[in-house]
Amino acid sequence: MLRLLSLVLVTCLIYFYKNQGPSALVAAMGFGIAGYFATDMLIPRVGKSFIKIGLFGKDLSKPGRPVLPETIGAIPAGVYLFVMFFYIPFIFYKYMVITTSGGGHRDISVVEDNGMDSNIFPHDKLSEYLSAILCLESTVLLGIADDLFDLRWRHKFFLPAIAAIPLLMVYYVDFGVTHVLVPGFMEHWLKKTSVDLGLWYYAYMASMAIFCPNSINILAGVNGLEVGQCIVLAILALLNDLLYFSMGPPATRDSHRFSAVLIIPFLGVSLALWKWNRWPATVFVGDTYCYFAGMVFAVVGILGHFSKTMLLLFIPQIINFIYSCPQLFKLVPCPRHRLPKFNEKDGLMYPSRANLKEEPPKAFFKPILRLLYRFNLIDLEFDNNNEIISTSNMTLINLTLVWFGPMREDKLCNRILQLQFCMGILALIGRHAIGAIIFGHDNLWTVR
């Protein structure tokens, strides 16, 4: 289903782009398919080696708790990186040196131009592209370190910011624009149309790099959910690109082409991983994949200059984070694992619960818990004195089970992915409708 949807979407993208001859997007599709098959071939072959060196975990939601290889996300990530290397000659104009006095001097250089104007990328973009791969490769390296050494939360939370350093450094020497547009209603008040954020712009980009990977990493715990949510995110991002290709002004196409070129091969390798990680999973993806995937979206948002739109697609992850906060900040006791509970008898998943009798929540938070309960945003259990005994753990996964009742693990994953997809579509519609109101115009409609 996801595979079909992806194929249709990419074909549409190429269709709306076809009037300019064979393009970077065709290369992207070719490499995406190659990436799919390479990943699909490698995963079953490396599983045993991963288990042998201690990279494995137990699947707690299956009878008998089978041992599965962990950190398999390193395989699609590695394949993706190599695809991105081989990609370079297909998506960039050559900038050839004709005469050199030796020692690497560019005495006379020409930019290759074969009449396929704006079809592949200008040479200018090469540094940007390389910094993106560097950033992703650093993320993979740090993700593997995390999976190997099992770093503490307070350390691993900031790892993606470290991996983003090459991106920010190259942005600094290569582009350096740090001003943002001011919303229309504030223009009058601020008396200017743009504000220079300076260093804060770099802080914003670093936060983006911290947010995306970590938010994917905490919406996890059900077979296939880590990969599934990334596939849905990739499809939504491509839909947004398609909107710009089919209706947007030419000026915005370049950055959306850049986005599509990074996301299509990612979709390819992720679909292959999904095949092995979906219910019943035969491999686990590890933090490596979550970090890597999150960083792909952060990079696309930052370099494509639509990081705010990208954040809108992350609304389910943001909701999951906010919803988790009372437990993360210990207002409500937080058990070590908050995965839904597997019942061996009926094979269904039930919401897992935190015991509030032994370890009560902060007093001021009790009325808030009752309020959440009234709006069906949590499941509480009461004793005869109407005191709270336990609560369902506060994650989007458990909330789905509270809403829709116990279900099998694959159904649960699919339901969450459907919710995510619907929210994403609404976010895209909202963005282009409300964007026009706030900024006076939306870059999809009016600049044309």
Add this chain to the structure above:
Amino acid sequence: MLRLLSLVLVTCLIYFYKNQGPSALVAAMGFGIAGYFATDMLIPRVGKSFIKIGLFGKDLSKPGRPVLPETIGAIPAGVYLFVMFFYIPFIFYKYMVITTSGGGHRDISVVEDNGMDSNIFPHDKLSEYLSAILCLESTVLLGIADDLFDLRWRHKFFLPAIAAIPLLMVYYVDFGVTHVLVPGFMEHWLKKTSVDLGLWYYAYMASMAIFCPNSINILAGVNGLEVGQCIVLAILALLNDLLYFSMGPPATRDSHRFSAVLIIPFLGVSLALWKWNRWPATVFVGDTYCYFAGMVFAVVGILGHFSKTMLLLFIPQIINFIYSCPQLFKLVPCPRHRLPKFNEKDGLMYPSRANLKEEPPKAFFKPILRLLYRFNLIDLEFDNNNEIISTSNMTLINLTLVWFGPMREDKLCNRILQLQFCMGILALIGRHAIGAIIFGHDNLWTVR
């Protein structure tokens, strides 16, 4: 001693460069020192975690065979990569965008120029620099995979070529020069001054990337030797750069500045690793370091356009490889380990031997063995019938012991490094003397 020599050398480099204000080389020295201290601080802190996850080895040349952490080379390599990221704003001119219509468009761009002409690098070089870091980061990633999974020889031999792909791809779209100068005596015969090697040039670069890491990896087995030989190589390469800075024509300075800028921080992190890996070693460096270090020299040679000179500095490694060939290709039996033998009684190292009685060498090779013995290039043992019983193993390490007699491990390492340094100096002298004869001129003297 090595630390002092490095400091003097880098100071000389900066001195000969000082007439152009604070330069990329000063930044290189600063980052080199920072890299030294960061590596030195990290190594003792991570050792236990490495042992915990199974990355350890036994030191066979010490009483009691203590267990030491393995793959510690990943630490200096990681520090080096981060130094290279932070480096970017210090060594490249900015290429700022003044006006953008949004979406990453460069409407008007300016190249920053603050009067310090030819002092830091032009923006052109940024892609080249990024491709170098990408190549090194891929090498580290593959090196770690090798150390974790203990790959087979026939696989790991080609890993560096895979890691070199980003370098070759960027060379292809960004520079693309594939012709080489023809030696003077052949000019007349070929009727041209240069030959276009085309695809063969890429094959040559890939071979360079395979050769350098693997040749360092097989000259190993004594505490400190892997790191020590890389430090000596770095010092020799910097000496060559110094020659060009002080006497060379301006046209060649750019590529030697590029070389110095990559090598100085490498020297910094390697000196810190040397402190912990020299006799008596408290950590092992792993294949990760050997691959990473070899690739630094390959990259410098390729991008600095003096790969032939670089190969001359690798003469000791080349000799070690050729000398090993009879055993590698099974003409002479090859035991699993060819490390020199540690004698617990006197604490000295003795040449290790291969038994030729049980498993005789190929018949045609016996006279060659006797010939080598006559020239003192091997140590043979005979029985009463003048039949060969055993031979010293054919590595440069064992040969040194054959020549200079049994010695303590640290003395052995130093002796090999001294030999390597002398050969390197001779190679540099030879290169600039003979280069002038073969090519009609040497780029150090006559282009000026």
